[in-house]
Amino acid sequence: MSGGLLVGLLVLPCLALPGLLPAAWAGGAGDGALRMTVTVNGRGHSGLRPPTVRVGAQVVKRYRLVNSGEAHLYGVRVVDPAVPAGAVRCAGRTLAALGELECVARFRAVGGMRRATARVEGDIPSLQRRLAATARTGYVGVAGGLRLTERVTVSAPGRSGRSLGPAWGSATVAYTVTNHGNRPLHAVRIGDPGLGLAPGATDCGAGGGAVAVLAPGASARCTAVVRRPPGTHRSTGVASGSDRITTYGPRGERLPAPVLTARSSAVFTLPSRASTPPSAVPVEPKPKPKPRTAAGSGGAPGRPAGSGGVGVAGAVAVPRGAAGAVGLAGAAGAPAGATGAAGAAGAPAAPAGAAGAAGVAPGVAAEGLPVLPPAPTPAPPTPAASLAVPPGSLAPSALVAEQRSDSTAPPSARRAAVLDNEGFLGRLRRRGREASELGIVVILLLLLIPAAIAAALLGNRRG
Template sequence: MSGGLLVVLLVLPGAAAWAGGSGDGALRMTVTVDGRSDSAERPPAVRVGAQVVKRYLLENLGEAQVYGVRVVDPGVPGGAVRCPRQRLAALGELECVARFRALPGVRLATARARGDVPSLDVLSSATARSGYVGVAGGLTLTERVSVGGGRAAVTYTVANRGNQVLHAVRVEDTALPLGPGAVDCGGRAGTVPLLPPGASVRCTATVLRPPGTHRSTGLATGSDRVPTLDAGGAPVPAPTLTARSSAAFTIPAPPGGAGVGGGSGGSGASGGSVRGGVAGVGGVGGGSGVAGVPGTSGGAGVAGAAGGAGTGAGAAGAGTAGAGTGAGGAPGAPAVPGAPAAVPGGVPQAVPPNAPPSVPRAAPTPVPPTPARTAGSVPAAPSQGVPETVPGIGDRQQQQQQQQQQQQRQRAEAVPDDEGFLGRLRRRAREAHEFGVVAMLLLLLIPAAVAAALLGSRVK
């Protein structure tokens, strides 16, 4: 009897250990998601892109040790669940952890844990369901600009690309000067009350801008009003969602813009015309027509025409000539020697008489005024004709001689009132060499005539 009891006692402990759990019912797993253990019934809301932390608590309810514990969860991207490399003791616990970024949508999955019991050649396993809801607030904004009549019409398109309803979406422009209520969103001033997932609304605005290139910068704001949890299980309020857009546009200048007007009639300046390849500039008329400045070779001034227009002309021997006209001269006034000539732009400038030969300038031909005549005066020799053109390159010495002759002629023409007959003869003899012989004869004949008169009176 005692031997039989001993066999029963030896068998019972072994039987109790096996019966205490080393099979499928000996391993149990509990999963928490961001601190929530009831995620299978009430999955927590997690903002898309935020970190999710899953913790897998493994309990060994058996009396045999479990080796090589591993967890596979389809709800974890890539199945990256880390478990410690240690055995799970009998009646002990072990924790595995998975960390990853939240994805949009409902993410529920069943995880499976496994381990080996080498002493009994048994595979122990357990399952648990868990997950979360990825909250995606996807607000987008695009815009298009059309231009016409100096105005820009901007069309903003706001859309919800998330998985939650957006509330109080507001559309504005931070670059264009739009006043309150300038943006129209379906009859509402720049606000969309509700925007369901996948829906879009168009908003329009019109702005008047000056000609040139401008830029529009749209801004849309809204919220899904969904609070979420962070990795530690703390509540996170719903953020403000923001979307931006930008577009450049150009306002063209209005057609038929005012052009630049020409000079007034009082300026009297005129542009030169090109003939033979070189342009000349005409003179400017003041009180009378003045000599013109030639393009390459100077020309003499010509008397102003009726109506007050002076004309300057210059001609070159190699087919080069310049011509121009000046306005504002007195009717029929003759050209005045030495008057300032016109330059391009209508500003009269005087040409110095001693300018170097390399600088082309006009060679004015003196036109003496009509001398005053008194009783008994001898008429002066007629002046020679003024040539219409002067050679292209003037001679400095010749010009100086002409000026000296002009000054002498002017001094000679000033006749005093008390000058006698002999004085006039001497002056005329000095002025005109044509009367030299006549003066000598008169000087010889006058004394002879006087002597003859005396002799005749004596004889009588």
């Protein structure tokens, strides 16, 4: 009895073993056999609490794959939409049963929230199954940046009073700082080493010398007024601020917020002195000439020379009848005290027409400044006057030459001079007028000749 019981206990497990083995094999390769965890720059649970990474810094994602099944996984691959294509590298493509495998992705961070669901897959060819696992992962890209521009307005320098040195001018420099990052910036200050301005020396409005908070995409303006000597100067603006955000490095180290800076420059020139308008320049009055009487000027005693006319230096005094011969007779009503030739001491006084001989119009001011009325046309000379030359005076040929050289030339000579200076268009107009006049004459001849012939023929018939 005891022997049969012992045999039964030994046989029953052997009978049940073939039915139990297939179930154990299949259960070792179930859907829960593959698991994946992801760390971003050493921080786990990045799907719930994504770490902050500075834009441009390196992001390191580590994918830890665990196969708790009893079958090998072949063709293992990891897909992460938040990672550039081809950035995930695995140590192998096979994940052994009850084994582990690590895949790594390295790339540069970009700005903003970067969350994604990573997926890992592997195949079991003997069972024709594909196992998969997912994990939520991500990071936050912190983009901090400043942009600075400036504009200079130059004011003209004023007068330096009694100082003999150059007057200094003033320039107003307007700085515009912009936050082109995705996080607010704090305590933004602007300085200018080129103009000797320390950080915070500019006027930024209500915040004094600094911008307390500058929101993403916002701009602020700060101004500074400087005084400099005349010349060319260079402004080199520098803006600095911080977003006060701690980020994580590739190995999981904490990195403090850096100081963000931006630079700009501008060149401006200050003039030496403000220019004075011409109307504001004082004009000193011109002193009047003192009256004096020339011995042979031909004026009345005690009358200033030049009150009746202006003499021609070096001219020969012409007697009373010679003014008409030379063709320099003055206008009617000229003052009787016209001056003769300067320096001709003892020469006889010129008559009333000698003012025209000097070439000056009757309306001459007392100060010697001539008034310019239209010049009167002088009368043509008479033959008797041209021949009345006293002994010791100019010869008739000289008088005629002087007459020819003056503006009182004969009409034929003036007409010849005009024709010589006539242009091409003037000649065409003159020829056209002459042609029109000749045409009228020809037409009259053509009308009169046939009429005369007809009258002659009629007379012959009647006779």
